[in-house]
Amino acid sequence: METCLLGFVTPPWPLQSLRSPSTACKGWRGVDLPLVSDNVLLQIWGCYRTSGLLPAHDGREDSRVRQNVNLVIAWSPVDTRLNKFLAQAGIVSRRGADELISSGRVTVNGNTAELGTKISDRDEVLVDGRAVGEREPLVYLALHKPVGFITSVDPSRQDTVRDLVDVSERVFPVGRLDVASSGLLLMTNDGALSERITHPRYDHEKEYEVKVNRPMTDEFLDVMATGVSLSDGKTKTARVEMLGPDQFSIVLTEGRNRQIRRMCEALGWEVVKLKRVRVMNIRLGRLKPGDWRPLTREEIKKLRELSGVRSRQRTFPEERVGWGGD
Secondary structure, eight states, X not given: OOOEEEEEEOSSOOGGGGTOGGGTTSSOOSOOOOOOOTTXXXXXXXXESSSOOOOOTTOOOOHHHHHHEEEEEEEEEOOEEHHHHHHHTTSSOHHXXXXXXXXXXXXXXXXXXXXXXXXXXXXXXXXXXXEOXXXXXXXXXXXXXXXXXXXXXXXXXXXXXXXXXXXXXXXXXXXXXXXXXXXXXXXXXXXXXXXXXXXXXXOOOEEEEEEESSOOOHHHHHXXXXXXXXXXXXXXXXXXXXXXXXXXXXXXXXXOTTHHHHHHHHTTOOEEEEEEEEETTEEOTTOOTTOEEEOOHHHHHHHHHHHTOOOOSOBSOGXXXXXXXX
16 A cells, blocks of 8 residues: 655654554654544554564563664555545535435546545545535534525525525535525534434434414324324424414424424414524524524534534634624
8 A cells, every 4th residue: 555654753662652553652752743634544664774673572671672763654545435525524414425426416536426435535526526625614604594495505406595605615504494494594514513413313402483374272282292193103202382372382303304394284284484493502593584694602612512523623713703694
């Protein structure tokens, strides 16, 4: 495998490093190791200028070895899955990357990629003809999606949510809202966070305000809260609060397709208006339809804490935090 020299480490060095490469980066003096990404494997190679002596197997130090041996740090590219690479690059979530690949919008070295494709650092990856380079700064936005806009970033479609946000970074929606629904939609280029928020096993809360076509009954509210039997199974329990004769709020911890509309239809009611007002700790607040704002640093920190995702990159500059899209 092709390797590239990163640097030398001169004595003194820990003798155990030859037997345990995973600990070899600890304790060296006089060297700054470069930061490497997840798909780079550090390999520790021993270079022996004189006798080629190894440390004794019982751990005793041989002064001749300590005096004459340098260690060379080299790296070798390791193949990684294309969908993981796209998510780490902030293009889309990993599941969203599979959709991009399936639709033929991703090429590797000029060839259309397929699901399961693996790449190395030497491969050229393009999405819609645009090279995937270094990671962009992570961006987190709150958008008030108006009715009539599609939750998509497909450049061939019209009236998509991407048309509403004016940022240079390639952000994508976190989850979906029906074209007939409005309200809070998070947009980001943080694939790891998006995956955590949308994956059903994490049970993150999303709150909606709903207006139906006729006055509700106590039984209707009780069943909405305890679970409604649908074609794909009974829904999880939810928190439901009556807001008016024909309006209620509901907090879900799952995200099935058209779930609230289907729940109401199954009970004999029709949704007239549906607006999402909260995703986890992020609230719609006073955003008007079509407006967006960057999340505050405090909101981002709490969102990542709740999602269990560690911060890896600098985020939206503080001077760009504020209301509106200008």
